[in-house]
Amino acid sequence: MWLVTKAVNLKFVHITIVFILILLTLPSVTLADQYSYVYGKVVNEYGSSLSNVQVQFYTLNGALAASTNTSSDGSFSLWLTYGTYSLQFTKTGYAKTMQSVLVQWLDTDLGVITLNKALKLSSSSLGLAAEPSSVLNIQFSVGNLGTIPETVSFLVDAPADWSSKVLDGSKEVVGVYLSTGQSMSLQLELTVSPNAQAYVGYNVSLTAFGSSNSTLTFNIYVKPKATVLVTGRVLDENGARLENVSVCTYSSDGLPLEVTYTDFNGDFKVMLPASTAVTLNLMKEGYVKSSKNLQLKNANISVGDITLSKTIKLYSSTLNVTSNPGNKILMPFTISNLGDEAEPVSFKVEGAEDWGAKILLPQSNMEVSKVYLSPGSSLSLQLDLTIPPSFTGERRVSITASYRETSSLEFYVQVKQTDTNIVLCSFPGKSASAGDTVRFQVKLNNPTNILQRFTVSVNHVPQGWITSVKNAAGESVVDTVLDGNSYAELTVQVIIPSDTEAGNYTLMFSASSLYSFGDIPLLVAVTKSTSSLSFEASPPYFDTYAGSQARFTLNVSNLGGSSELFNLSIQGLPSDFKGWFESSAKQRITK
Structure with a gap:
């Protein structure tokens, strides 16, 4: 293979020689293998080179x-025999990447392989x-694509006056634990600064470590920022309109607007950011602060009438009273400080000078003209009035x-002349005989609440009759002093002459003071008396010696229908005898 037998172009010869040289460097290469x-x-x-990535080739088995x-x-580079391989790239902090490759040519270029980081943020x-x-809630997910579990922490880079936090539902988190292949959905909460400039874009970065x-x-x-107009009164x-009430508005997190x-x-109007929750605080010196929460949308809103209560409140459960002349009235009332500061009051x-x-x-x-009330305190008092x-x-x-x-509290007092008779008698008519008593x-009542002096008398008394008014001690009286709403038990005594003809006689008992008067008729029915006197001596006779005393006990009984006055005398007594009558108390009597 590596002998050239005929002339070829120079480029091919050059390649062939290089190939032969490379083959000479392979260890243990046999002529049957194809590499x-x-x-x-x-x-x-991001396209940056990664060093020290482990590259592994696996056979199909x-x-x-x-x-x-x-x-x-x-x-990376290496020699492989022809065949199909599973290629695996691993590096700490990066996701493991695998791909299949068919090696069947003398020269196999795998190109550029991109490894993704093990931690993956996405949104x-x-x-x-x-x-x-405004507050933004941005959903994002963090996943672990690596081969080892990850403890992940977060860092948010936002403008200096913005606030941010990472949330898992309603809980703030600063780190999470992710096992291999696990992902988690979280939220990034951003609060845009109130000073952020409109029409400007700001970058906020979230980094997972x-x-x-x-x-x-x-x-x-x-x-x-969209705004709405809020109006009210x-x-x-x-129901009187209040001027110069301060209306302070705050955002839901307490920032002043x-x-x-x-x-x-009493009218007010204020421009506020739309689609927000705001609080209106209404304050005026001398009045209790009032707050109103509003959920603003995108339309103007009227909150209607808002009522402010005065700091000092007067209250009474009784405002209308009916009484009588001369009475004393006690009108209970309560004064309360509903404010946040102590108040001297x-x-x-007026109206009762x-x-x-x-x-x-x-x-x-104890009479008071001024009190000091601490915040939230109350004091019970009473108005004391004496009606003339x-x-x-x-x-x-x-x-x-x-x-x-x-603060004011008004009472309505209606004064009516009393229709109560100040003089009462349970038995104003009696029957008696001539000579009886x-x-x-x-009963004499003082119907007022004030002390009064009453003059008492018996009028229309028949000639010869003797009358008197006695107190409980039996003393004859013509005046009596009574405290307010008190009474006196009196006795009207009438002595009927013995020669009074039978018939009905009406006497008038009267009582009067500077402000009160009353009377009552007293009827005396005089009947014809039948005298019936009984004497019984015990003993009826007595033996004694000359010069001594003989004492007879006499029981005298009036068996008639009326009281009788009897004259006592002894008849038939010798001239040299002395005789007299004694009471049981040894007092000599003649009647």
């Missing part, structure tokens, strides 16, 4: 036929448009609490 010179080059995904490594320029979204302050690294670059185009609790103020009609009562109005602490009845005894009609009484603002139990 091919196999060569190629290995590069990475899986036996290793030959092996070599790439040089510094990524090239279907590499260019996105966003507005300033393992035995090798892989990088994705996203281009974020910042578009002008602010009122107080009574815009500030505006209500006009003299002073009080003023002649009613002795004062504000009291219920526990001690001469007043009837209606009156509106208001309490004003003054602080940086004013009749007693009526009378």
Whole structure:
């Protein structure tokens, strides 16, 4: 084979000689084998040469036929006998690459073989448009195409005032573990800076680090921010429009957006970014701050009327009262500080200047004119009013609490003349005989809340009759002093002369004070009396000596229908005898 027998062109002779020289370098070559010179080059995904890549040729039955490594320029070469081989390229940090090759020519050029990195980042979204302050969630996947497990960490390179994080669902991750052939879907969350310039594209790169690294670059185009007009009106609790209320707006992450103020009609308007969640904080000195959350879309929106409550709130469960002249009224109320700051509060009562109005602490009845309320605290108080005894009609009484603002509470008081009789008697009519003494139990009430002095009397008394008014101690009285809402038990005593004709007699018991009056008729029915007197002596006779005393015990009984006054006398007594009557108390009596 390697002898030239006839003349050929110079080029062919040259090749033949080289071939013979190469054959001379092969070890243990027999003339029956046919060899091919196999060569190629290995590069990475970007076309750069890869050195030290292991290149292995396997026969169809899986036996290793030959092996070599790439040089510094990524090239490799070796001699193989003709045949079909499975060619395998491996390098740490790169995916193993396999291909089948048929070697049947003297010269076999495998060309350029590209090895992919073991870590593979991929995403279907590499260019996105966003507005300033918007949040982007970019789906991406990371896969391990290598032959060994990988512990992968991430690094995001974004503009300085942008924020970013890698998420697995709702959890932030900084690294993952991938077994051979495993891939994982993750999200890159990007928050565009509120200062990002519109119409400018920004590059954000995501790099995964393992035995090798892989990088994705996203281009974020910042578009002008869409805005919507938000309008509304602010009122107080009574529906009055509030001027100079500050309306501060914030993004969902608490960043301030815009500030505006209500006009003299209580109206406000503010331009805010569309398709965002915002919070409106409405504030005015002396009022409780109010917040309203809005989910803005792409259309203008009106939030309607917003009511601000005053910081200091007065409250009472009783606002309408009906009472009587002279009564004292206690109107309980509560004052609360609903604000975030302590408030000194002073009080003023209007509409009750002649009613002795004062504000009291219920526990001690101490009068107060000013209190200090810490944030969120409440205090129970009461309005003390004394209605003049001469007043009837209606009156509106208001309490004003003054602080940086004013809060008021109004009471409506209706005063009616009392229709309660101040004099009561359970048995205003009695039957008696001439000469009897009749007693009526009378109850005198003070219907007011104030102390009163009453004058009591019995009028229309028949001639010769004797009347008196006695207290519980039996003393005759013409005046009595009663505390508010108290009463006195009195006795009207009537002595009927013994010569009184039978018939009905009406007396009038009256009680009066400076502000109250009452009376009640007392009926005495005088009946014809039938006297029936019984004497019984014990013993009926007595033996004694001259100069000694004889004492008889007499039982005197009135068996008639009325009380009787009897004169006692002894008849038939010798002139030199002395006789008299004694009571059981040894007192001499004649009647």
